[in-house]
Amino acid sequence: MSVTTEGGAPEPRRTSLLELDARTRRRNRSEARFRAYGLAAVTVAVMALVLLLVSILSNGLSSFRQTFVSFPITLDADVLDPSGNRNPEEMQSVLTFSYGPLVQQAFVDHVAALGIETDLPASALGDMISDQAPAQLRAAVLSNPAMVGETIDLQLLANGRVDGVFKGRVTMESAERDALISPEQLILAEQLRAEGSIITRFNWDFITAPDASGQRPEAAGLGVAIMGSFYMMLVVLAFALPIGVAASIYLEEFAPKNRLTDLIEVNISNLAAVPSIVFGILGLAIFINFAGLPQSAPIVGGLVLTLMTLPTIIIATRASLRAVPPSIREAALGIGASKMQSVFHHVLPLAAPGILTGTIIGLAQALGETAPLLLIGMVAFVREYPAAPLDGLFDPASALPVQVYSWTQRSDPAFVERASGAIIVLLVFLIFMNAMAVLLRRRFERRW
Amino acid sequence: MPLLWTVSIILALGVVGYVMGRKRAVATAGGNARILHSLPGYYGTNVAIITIVPALLVMAVWLIIQPILVETRVTEMIPASAIEEAGSRGLVMSDVRRVAGGLDTAIEQGALTEDEARSIRTEFTNVRDTLAGVGVALGSDVTPEVLSAAQRYRELSRSGNLFMTITLLTLAALGFLYSYARTNRDFRARNWVEASVLVILMLASTIAILTTVGIVLSMLWDSWNFFQLYPWQQFFFGLEWRPSFEGGSELGLIPLLWGTMYISLIALLVAVPVGLFAAVYMAEYASKRVRSFAKPLIEILAGIPTIVYGLFALITVGPMLRDYFAEPLGLGSSSSSVMTAGIVMGIMLIPFVSSLSDDIINAVPQSLRDGSYGLGATQSETVKQVILPAALPGIVGAILLAASRAIGETMIVVLGAGAAGRIDLNPFEAMTTVTVKIVGQLTGDTNFSSPEALVAFALGLTLFVITLGLNVLALYIVRKYREQYE
Structure with missing residues (x-):
């Protein structure tokens, strides 16, 4: 037994094999080190994922709960229904502006009735309630005009800063530096909460309401954005699936090997790698500036995302067509089917689960895409829900990921919470879609 | 007749x-479908x-060509003085289109009759007020030239639309009659249908080419317009990025390119070691159990939308780097920085590098x-002396693809990198990238002639060329140096 030393000359080994020499120990140490690097790399990647999710969840979960102020409001018939016949159409003419003083006065009375002593002027008390509250009250009154003249208990949105007090975003120290809330208001809010007049509860409006202006984060919701995203997904599904499947069938089953086919293949693989923002430029130049389609419309967003999703769907469809064994095609041809019949009657149905899975994954990608939508004007501030399809496809709308972006651009820190909440909604949709894809694959996947 | 109606009639036909x-077909066969050449359905489909x-x-085709023809005809009517006054032909034309659209809306809402819309003159009617009454706001008063051009525009579009409707319906009817007359029991309906389906399939597959052509043409066209207004030497070699909408902007590419490359470099410095070591560990060391649990977790990172990473950079990584590194070290006080965007982008690229390398190592x-x-x-x-050298071309390809991703990435840099074009070595300084500026210059109300x-x-276009170049290079390296194991 001998080992070759670095000098090259063989040298009889004097020590026992069971005792490691220095060189072996060094090699073993380097082995352990290498292994540790690998483990560290995996840990770093997993930790990054955990940190990302924890950061989003801890910032965003609170956005699903909202602080409300509840107190009795006397609906003064003289103000709200000057003509006195409770006709909702005539009451439309009383603007939100007139409801404001009513809300403020009722709140001031309520604080006094509870016996809470405060030096705050009435306007400072009114500021604790959201600017959205008069509009909330107006909507409630218009939907049920019979309430006018009576005293009702209503839960109205609290101001975003008051909301922040109960979510730990606003503290005594920050309130002192803040022009929008004072420490006295903060103390009063705590007192009202102890009396049960301020409550924090689950807020469906965050998911269903439209966006609100930068001064009232408490009222901002995702309704229009979710509708816009949904419409875009409809457009993507309607265009990308048929075109993608048709293109894949041609390339996989019929295309001759020639220049054109090569060109198409190269193009598809390149399109899959083109940065998404370039598709936005394409959409702006072709669909909006050239074809004259409206800005901010789901149809334009849908078309741009269709072009982006096509390569994904084509690649998945081709893979699942290729997975259907040739014996199926040959059997069909053997009993007299034409080539076209063998594809449409036999190969395509067998490949359908794979195609569906690929389509869902493509849609999930499209749902999270932001950059191209910024360029085609989906960042616009939209408060109106789009109409039902097909007209609604041409109405302005927002989209979930774009809503996240526009909320991050606003100055009020409450919008950071809202943006994280919107991300949670987006991630829930994505998890649902991916889970469906995995389930479909498990359920229908066939191996030959 | 609205387009939707025409289409519905054609579909119904x-x-x-x-x-x-x-x-x-069945009737010509005397009710015996077996003597037909094809199945009865094929005759119907045909x-x-x-x-x-x-x-x-x-x-x-008509919908694409008609607006171009109408525009050229109407543009001839506009005198050169009006174009000079407004700044460019495009601006006058967009006014014309707005007025024409406004007249349509006015007729729809009953504020004007068809005849009035055709004959109103700016001398007698305040067109701007009339249109404002139906909810069409115009930026300036309507000049006589614009109004008459708008009226001409409407006229041409209307007659074009009418002509199109007639042509389409005639074409559909002719097609119907021709194919119906041709239907008899010996007609080879299946062959015809299959040939047509094949053509449709082929057209669908050319969409990919059309998209590429669309991308290139749209960017070339507007880039050409840009270089008419701004010298290309100053764009490609300019060291300053200072756009100002009052004119006299300095639009140099170099600061943006510097920011892009710096951020991508940091992203790769994060993603390549982590991704590569993770891939080696997964492929060579990890037990089946660890692999089945860690691999999907890492791949989740690839499925997370980039806006989520952007928000992560904005609210977590940026402030953390500022508070624990930049400020104590005296390197800056900005939470958006090259480092923030680079690290977060690196995290995004980890699964990209690791899953590609994993496949290559397993091969x-x-x-x-x-x-x-x-x-x-x-x-x-x-691993070091046998596997990595054998897998090297594939790994280099994967890294190049990751670099192309990093250069084209938008949302992370929009939210994490900052907006000021700057050439600096300090990684804790805010810099900007090509993609951020594309978003910045095109978001909001923009005037497409400035x-x-x-x-x-x-x-x-620059971005497209760079990423395309990297992709092609990656493919070339993989193809050329790939080891063939047989």
Whole structure:
């Protein structure tokens, strides 16, 4: 037994094999080190994922709960229904502006009735309630005009800063530096909460309401954005699936090997790698500036995302067509089917689960895409829900990921919470879609 | 007649064609479907296809060509003085289109009759107020030239639309009659239908080419316009990025390119070691259990939308780097920085590098490993001296693809990198990238004839060329140096 030393000359080994020499120990140490690097790399990647999710969840979960102020409001018939016949159409003419003083006065009375002593002027008390509250009250009154003249208990949105007090975003120290809330208001809010007049509860409006202006984060919701995203997904599904499947069938089953086919293949693989923002430029130049389609419309967003999703769907469809064994095609041809019949009657149905899975994954990608939508004007501030399809496809709308972006651009820190909440909604949709894809694959996947 | 109606009529005609064609085929065979050449359904489908498809194709072409023709005809009417006054031809034309659209709305809402819309003159009516009354706001008063051009525009579009409707319906009817007359029991309906379906499939697959052509043409066209307004030397070699919408902007590419490259470099410095080591560990060391749990977790990172990473950079990584590194070290006080964007982008790229490298490492045949072990190498020596060299071309390809991703990434840099174009070595300083500026110059109300907006198309073209180059290079390296194990 001998080992070759670095000098090259063989040298009889004097020590026992069971005792490691220095060189072996060094090699073993380097082995352990290498292994540790690998483990560290995996840990770093997993930790990054955990940190990302924890950061989003801890910032965003609170956005699903909202602080409300509840107190009795006397609906003064003289103000709200000057003509006195409770006709909702005539009451439309009383603007939100007139409801404001009513809300403020009722709140001031309520604080006094509870016996809470405060030096705050009435306007400072009114500021604790959201600017959205008069509009909330107006909507409630218009939907049920019979309430006018009576005293009702209503839960109205609290101001975003008051909301922040109960979510730990606003503290005594920050309130002192803040022009929008004072420490006295903060103390009063705590007192009202102890009396049960301020409550924090689950807020469906965050998911269903439209966006609100930068001064009232408490009222901002995702309704229009979710509708816009949904419409875009409809457009993507309607265009990308048929075109993608048709293109894949041609390339996989019929295309001759020639220049054109090569060109198409190269193009598809390149399109899959083109940065998404370039598709936005394409959409702006072709669909909006050239074809004259409206800005901010789901149809334009849908078309741009269709072009982006096509390569994904084509690649998945081709893979699942290729997975259907040739014996199926040959059997069909053997009993007299034409080539076209063998594809449409036999190969395509067998490949359908794979195609569906690929389509869902493509849609999930499209749902999270932001950059191209910024360029085609989906960042616009939209408060109106789009109409039902097909007209609604041409109405302005927002989209979930774009809503996240526009909320991050606003100055009020409450919008950071809202943006994280919107991300949670987006991630829930994505998890649902991916889970469906995995389930479909498990359920229908066939191996030959 | 609205377009939707025309399309519906054509489609309805197609359905009728299917039913009648099928019936006629069966009738010519005396009710015995077995002596037909094809299955009865094919005869029906044949009639439906020949009714619908040519009409819709002509419609698509018509819809593209008509506006171009109308525009050129109307543009001839506008005197050169009006163009000079407004700044550019495009601006006058967009006014014309707005007025024409406003007149349509006014007629729809009953504020004007068809005759009034055709004959009003700015001398007698305040067109701007009339249109404002129906909710169409115009930026300035309507000049007589613009109004008459708008009226001409409407006239041409209307007659064009009418002509199109007639042509399409005639075409559909002719197709219907022709194919119906041709239907008899010896007609080879299946062959015809299959040939048409094949053509449709082929057209679908050319969409990919059309998209590429669309991308290139749209960017080339507007970049060309940009270089008419701004010298290309100053764009490609300019060291300053200072757009100002009052004119006199400095639009140099270099600061943006510097920011892009710096951020991408940091992203790769994070992603390549982590991704590569993770891939090696997964492929060579990890037990089946660890692999089945860690691999999907890492791949989740690839499925997370980039806006989520952007928000992560904005609210977590940025403030953390500022508070724990930049400020104590005296390197800056900005939470958006090259480092923030680079690190977060690196995290995004980890799964990209690791899953591509994983596949490549797994493709190295077992015999190479066994040979190396047989010579007494340890596992890490095998990885370093046998597997990685064998997998090198693939890994380089993966890294180049990751670099192309990093350069084209938008949302992370928009939220994490900052907006000021700057050439600096300090990684804790905010810098900006090509993609951030594309978003910045094209978001909001933009005037598409100013160099400040058009520069975005030149930036887009630069980005497209760089990423395309990297992708092609990656493919080339993989193909050229790939080891063939047989």
